[in-house]
Structures are given as C-alpha cells and as structure tokens.
Amino acid sequence: MYIQSKEVLDSEGRQYHIKCKKGDVGRYVLLPGDPFRTDIIARHLDTPQLVAHNREHKVWTGTLLGEKVTVASTGMGCPSTAIAVEELIHCGAECIIRVGTCGKVCDASFDESLSGVVITGAVRDEGTTIHYVPIEYPAIANRHVVDALSRAAKARGFNFAEGIAQCKDSFYGQHDPDSMPNSARLHERWEAWRKAGVMASEMETAALFVIASIRGVRAGAVMAYFAMNDETIEMACDAVRILIEQDRAAQ
Template identity: 40%
Template sequence: MSTVVDKSQAGLTARQYHIGIAPGEVSSVALLPGDPFRVPFVAEFLTDVKEVAHNREHRTMTGWYKGRHITATSTGMGCPSTAIAVEELARVGVTSFIRVGSSAGLQPGIAPGDLLVSEGSFRNDGTTDAYVPKGFPALPDAELTLALTRHSTRLATEAGTRALAGISVSDDAFYAETPEWIDHLQRMGLLNVEMEASALFVVARLRGLRAGMVCACSSNLVDGASLYDEANTALKDGWMRSIEAALETAVELEL
C-alpha cells in the first residue's frame, strides 16, 4: 500500500491546519482581507461578533449582517497563503468568497479610496501555475461581480468618489515591479495590481465555488505614488466602502 499523502483527502473533516477552523464554525460566505488587523474592520458592520481563530496570518471572525451569517478571514499576503485559506475554508463549509483589500491603480486618474472591482485577473503568479496551465483564465463569478459593481458604484457615488471595474493583475513580487513592468501593465489597459485575486479565482473555479473582489485604491503607480500610508483617511474610508459593498452583495445574492 502506498504511504504517499494525498493532500486532497487529508484532514477533510478535521480542524484545518493553517486557519485553525473546524466544520460548523463559520458561515457559507467569507470576506477576505489580506491583513489580519483588518478583519475587525469587517466586524464593525456585524452584530454578535465572535473571534473563531487566529493562527499565523489567518484571523477569523463571524457575525451577522442584515440577517446573513458572515465570516471574515484574512489571507495574508500573496497567492500561496490565499490558496491555502480558500482551500481550507471550503473544507469547513464556505462556498462564496469576496476579497476586500488594497490595490494600486494602473491607469491615470484613479485616486486613493476609489473602489476597484475585478472582472478577471492576469495571472502573474506562481501558485496558480501549480493548479492549471498558463492559458487557463482567472475569472470571478459573473453574477457576484455584477452585484459588487452595482453596490460599489452606489456607495462611491454617495461618498463623492468613484468605482471602476476592469481586469486586474496579481503579481508575486512587490519590490520586483520595475517602472518598465508598471508601464507595460498600464499599456495593456489593466486597471489595478494586487497579489491575491488570481489564486482566489482559480481555486474557487476549480472547486465549484463563487468568488469576487472589490478593493480600495491605495496608490496610483502611474501617477507617481509608490506606497500607501495606512493613516490616509481616503484609503481607510475606501476599505470600509469595499466591505459594505461586499456585505450588501452577500445579502442581495443570499450567499
């Protein structure tokens, strides 16, 4: 008998190794910020909040929003930890995922705090290459994405900012993004760059799950801003609007 471990079958009904969650402890929909310290931002919208687990970069809280049971789990930075979070959350009962986080604009005029909804991700990462060949697209759920766009547009308009939808790119190496690479992405018409969506979309698609992403613009890489400042009021307000758009989508679609 082979003793080689089949990771697709190992620990399916147990408390998950990385996220520290067991079946029955979370809801069917999860909002996914990258930073564990942003999970409480989601909790600010919820009632009956519980902290379920905090292991490594994965912090999880649950609560209720307009009658829907909501989970928030941080993915950490990058596609490897995002793929792990999605795989393990799916094992404990999550069927829909909405990434809420920060992303840098790649087109002129995108301002900090603007909301950016992904209609697909250019896979410039290594993790998804382990799942699928290069030609496989990283696409979010269409109905979920349309709902995110509607709610993002309404909330942004009410706040006097903007919501934009387009194709994003998921890069692996934050400090390897040269001016030449950023210019190349801009000339391809890509809307924004972040580090997690391609893994979220690919894993969700392969596992028969629903996924989408709405991020707040943290900076604009073609208008001269290179790093964001977490004290920036516009960015914090954008995060909160992205979370509200995701929550309203979960309610509308009964995720």
C-alpha cells in the first residue's frame, strides 16, 4: 500500500494549485515546465480542452487512442513540480512523462548527432526531495516508461540517448558558477557528474521520479538538448500510445 498525500482543496473543491478536480485529469499525463508549451503539446491530442490555468500550472485534457490524456505545466524547479505531481495524482494521474529541455554534461552528451536524452534516473542535487525521503533513496524512472520512450524514438528514427540527469536547484549555479561564493564546490561537483557520465542537467526530474515511486505511479522523462523540439513531443505521445496499448492488453 503506497502512502498518499493529503488533499488540499480550495473553496470549490478543486486542488489548491492546479485548480482541477477528479475527472479533469487523465490516467496519462505529459508534463512540460513552461505553461506556454502546454498549448503546443495539446495540439497533438485529439479534442484537447483547456481545463485550468492558475499561476505556473496550465492544464489541458484530450485523448489518444480514446483514452483521456492530460498536459500540465509544472513551472521551473522541483518545488513547483512536486506540487503539480501530487495534485495530478490526487486527480487520477497514473503515468506521468516529463517533456522538457536540458543542458549537456559529460563528454558523450556533446555528440552533435544526439537530439536529447530519455532519462533513466536523476542525481538528487536539489532540496525538495529530502523532505520526502533520505538522500540515499534513488530517483529512478519506471522501466516500462523508459522502454516506451526509447521504442518511440527508434520507430521514428530519432537519436536520443538513455542516461542520467543531474537535477539541480540553481540555473545560475550551473551557468555562472564563478559568480557564486560557493564556486569551488560547484566546479568540483560538476566535474564529478561529468566523469560519472551524467548526460543531462535540468531541474525537475528528481521530484517527479521520487514522488512517483513513493506514491505508486509510473514516471519517465524525455529531454531535448537546449530547446524544445517536435521530436520530444512526438516521442512522448507515441510512448503514451504504447503504454495505453500495453495497459489494455494487461487487463
């Protein structure tokens, strides 16, 4: 039995931050950070409808293969991602795929033929998830979601690696470490991630993976290098179709 978080509702009985109720959200959810990207991703669904938009959280719901699928934005960073994921799970989400962007870390990630990474796990280099579980607990993607994303990429001829992400709290700690009083530590840790073969640097996957694991839902992520592209969206939608068909076959 997985531990579920307490629902915090507004005066109309909606989730306090995402402003959704049960029935508004599908079992399958695509999770960008930017609310404006939800509009782009929602066009890939059948009959998408705008459900809610509050703060950084914009929510659309449509269908794929006749199943309800939701697109919801998290905003930037693990704190707001954790809120969105908890509240989406309260509304019925069972399989969540982050669709985002990332930077490059290790030498292999600078292969110019790569469009991005299917994330298999995350370095918990952030502060949100220690409020959930000790740091020794791994932040890992669901293997079936990873497989569906990788199969989707292969079927379309897209070149995405599989690999680990460093999930951080500070964008400028990565891009301007020398301006930080803590610069020596930042450089040392970045070199450790590089030597360890970390393929991506981003700000949300650790929260998604840890919360999904302890709440008993499936999660994965596909990240484009530097800028969102249609490949990641197409892969994520195809992966949802694969998972829908697998879930139907298992019933």
